[in-house]
Amino acid sequence: DAKTTQPPSMDCAEGRAANLPCNHSTISGNEYVYWYRQIHSQGPQYIIHGLKNNETNEMASLIITEDRKSSTLILPHATLRDTAVYYCIVRVANAGGTSYGKLTFGQGTILTVHP
Amino acid sequence: GAVVSQHPSRVICKSGTSVKIECRSLDFQATTMFWYRQFPKQSLMLMATSNEGSKATYEQGVEKDKFLINHASLTLSTLTVTSAHPEDSSFYICSAREIGTGFTGTEAFFGQGTRLTVV
Numbered sequence: 001d002a003k004t005t006q007p008p009s010m011d012c013a014e015g016r017a018a019n020l021p022c023n024h025s026t027i028s029g030n031e032y033v034y035w036y037r038q039i040h041s042q043g044p045q046y047i048i049h050g051l052k053n054n055e056t057n058e059m060a061s062l063i064i065t066e067d068r069k070s071s072t073l074i075l076p077h078a079t080l081r082d083t084a085v086y087y088c089i090v091r092v093a094n095a096g097g098t099s100y101g102k103l104t105f106g107q108g109t110i111l112t113v114h115p
Numbered sequence: 116g117a118v119v120s121q122h123p124s125r126v127i128c129k130s131g132t133s134v135k136i137e138c139r140s141l142d143f144q145a146t147t148m149f150w151y152r153q154f155p156k157q158s159l160m161l162m163a164t165s166n167e168g169s170k171a172t173y174e175q176g177v178e179k180d181k182f183l184i185n186h187a188s189l190t191l192s193t194l195t196v197t198s199a200h201p202e203d204s205s206f207y208i209c210s211a212r213e214i215g216t217g218f219t220g221t222e223a224f225f226g227q228g229t230r231l232t233v234v
Contacts, residue, residue: 038159041206041228041230042227042228043119043121043208043210043225043226043227043228044159044208044210044225045225046223046224087158102149102161102164102223103149103159103161103210103223104161105151105158105159105160106158107158108158
C-alpha cells in the first residue's frame with residue numbers, strides 16, 4: 001500500500017471548515033484513498049473514501065487532485081466533537097484474501113477544534 | 116453501519132496473569148477480524164489477523180504464544196494476553212470485515228477498544 005504524509009496537527013475554529021491535506025505521491029492506479037478518524041480512547045471511525053472523483057457524504061467531502069497524488073478531507077462546519085486524529089490511508093480496495101479489510105495506519109493529523 | 120463490540124472496555128490486571136478480550140460482530144458475520152494495539156500518542160499497529168476456523172496470522176515481532184487468538188465462530192474472536200507484564204499495557208482494538216460482501220468501501224468496522232493496564 002502506498003505511503004501517505006499528513007501534517008501532525010491542525011487547529012480549526014468551531015463552525016468553520018476544516019481542510020485536512022494528505023500527500024500520497026506514490027499512489028497506484030487501483031488504490032483508493034480512505035479517511036478514518038479516531039476520537040480519544042475510541043476505535044477508528046470510517047469517514048469517506050474515493051478513487052479519483054470528488055466524494056461527499058453526510059460527514060465530509062473528499063477532494064482528490066487530478067494526478068491523484070494528494071487529497072483533502074473537508075469537514076464543512078467543524079464542531080468540538082470533530083476533535084480527533086484523522087488518518088489518511090491508501091490501499092487497494094477489495095484486495096481479496098486475508099488483506100481485505102486490513103488497514104495500515106500512519107501517524108495521522110491531530111485536529112483540534114476550538115470554540 | 117455494522118457494529119463491532121469489544122469487551123471489556125477497560126481492564127486492570129496483575130502482572131503475570133492472563134486477560135481475555137472479546138470482539139463480537141453484532142449484526143453481521145465476519146470470517147476475518149483484525150487485532151491492533153495502540154500505545155499512548157502512537158498510531159494503531161496491526162498485531163494479527165484472525166480467521167474463523169483456522170490459525171491466526173501474526174505480524175512480524177508479535178509473539179503468538181503471548182497473544183493467543185481464537186476465532187471460533189463467525190461473530191466472535193478473542194485475544195488473550197498471557198502472563199501479562201506492565202509493558203503490555205496498551206489500547207487494544209479489533210476490527211471485522213463482513214463475510215460475502217463485495218467492495219463496500221468501508222471494509223473494516225472497528226470495536227470501541229479495550230484499555231489494558233497491567234500493574
